Each structure stands twice: as structure tokens, then as C-alpha cells.
Amino acid sequence: MNSTNMPFSLIRQQLFEHYGWEFDSLTDRMLDTALGLLAIELQLTKTDVIKQLPNNSQIREKLLDHLVIPETSFFRYPESFAFLKSIVHKWFLKNKGKKIRIASIPCATGEEPYSIAMSLLDAGINFEQFEIDALDISLPLIQKAQLGIYSTNKSIQYTQLLNSKYVDKHPAGLQIKTNIRKHINFIHGNITQMPATFLKKI
Ligand SMILES: C[S@@+](CC[C@H](N)C(=O)[O-])C[C@H]1O[C@@H](n2cnc3c(N)ncnc32)[C@H](O)[C@@H]1O
Incomplete structure (x- = not known):
């Protein structure tokens, strides 16, 4: 006790x-x-x-x-993003006219859904062709994810991103470009209690 x-x-x-x-x-x-x-x-x-x-x-x-220990980083587990890039064109060949839908659960401070978006854009997929749902139970973390502002002191991945076309420089380090931030559907929620309509969608 x-x-x-x-x-x-x-x-x-x-x-x-x-x-x-x-x-x-x-x-x-x-x-x-x-x-x-x-x-x-x-x-x-x-x-x-x-x-x-x-x-x-x-x-x-x-x-x-x-x-919560929101352990995350950009392109964490790089092989997953390489895999996504390698299969995405085949997926579109098989699913002509469809959108690819990807869920990042839990998304913590947003590095994972942003890495997914950047990988798809890098592979030549355009915004109309994909949707990303990113969910986390922590409101402060979801709010940070939506802002998309990251310190570049955190690790080498963050510093390297400064050269990327997907970010703007920001006094705090970098900020993910608005078109990417607005494209991701950030959701504050508990995955164990999400309605069936949401779970069916993912
Ligand atoms: C280790 S982080 C996820 C990191 C990310 N997926 C990655 O690999 O880069 C764990 C996250 O799970 C979230 N979490 C824990 N239980 C949850 C639940 N029931 N529903 C949604 N999010 C939850 C926490 O708020 C925390 O941000």
C-alpha cells in the first residue's frame, strides 16, 4: 500500500x-x-x-x-519509410483512382506523421492522393504536433531537416510547412475508446 x-x-x-x-x-x-x-x-x-x-x-x-515518455523522432525506424516509398507506386497501380490512407497511432509530438507525409511527397505522391490520421491521447502533445515547431538541437535528424524543402526556419529551430501541417488530420483521442466508425476507417 x-x-x-x-x-x-x-x-x-x-x-x-x-x-x-x-x-x-x-x-x-x-x-x-x-x-x-x-x-x-x-x-x-x-x-x-x-x-x-x-x-x-x-x-x-x-x-x-x-x-508518457513521448519517445519519437523524424524518420525513426528508417526502414519503414524506405518500405513505404518502395511500395506506394505499386499500391496505386492496384488501387487506381483511390487515396492511400495511413494512420499514425499514437503520434506523440507529430514527427512520425510528418515523416510519412514527407516520404510520400518525396516518392512523387501529391496531396490529393493521400490522407493521414494522427492520434494521441495527450492534448499537449497533439497541440505541439499541430504547431509543428521543433528545436534543431534535439538530434542530428532535426538538424538535417533544416535543408529539407518541407520545413521553414523558425526562431526555435524549424517549422513544418503549413501545407503539410494542415493536411494531417490530428486527433486528440484514446485509441481504446474511439468509435467504430473511426476504427473502420483506419
Ligand atoms: C512512444 S510514443 C509514440 C511514438 C511514435 N509512434 C513513434 O514511434 O515515433 C507513445 C505515445 O502513446 C500515447 N498513448 C498512450 N496510450 C494511448 C492511448 N490509449 N490512445 C492514444 N494514445 C496513447 C502517449 O500519449 C505517447 O505520446
């Missing part, structure tokens, strides 16, 4: 039931720290935060904001 008399296992169970989260790397200490930070943010006690978790989806999602 922790200081609030609620076993962390119950909180883990809620994370699994509501968000499909099931991972061993989430230690009691990480949970305790996240709950503490959330309590400060909401100006509540940790006990009150924990009491509200089962019935308050806003508080649960805010807890996720303190737990």
Missing part, C-alpha cells in the same frame, strides 16, 4: 482498462512521482487525486501526461 492506502496495482488496472496500458517498466516510484506532480498541478492532495481517478477521465488523462 502507498501513503494514500490505494495499491498501485489498482491504478495500473485502471490504466489498462481505460487506455490499454500494460507495461512492467511503470514502477511504483514513477507512479508515485506522477501522482505527486499532478496533485501540485491541480492544487489537490495526492489522496484526493487518487480518489477521483476511477470516475474522472480528465484527471486520468492529466496523469497520463505525467507518465
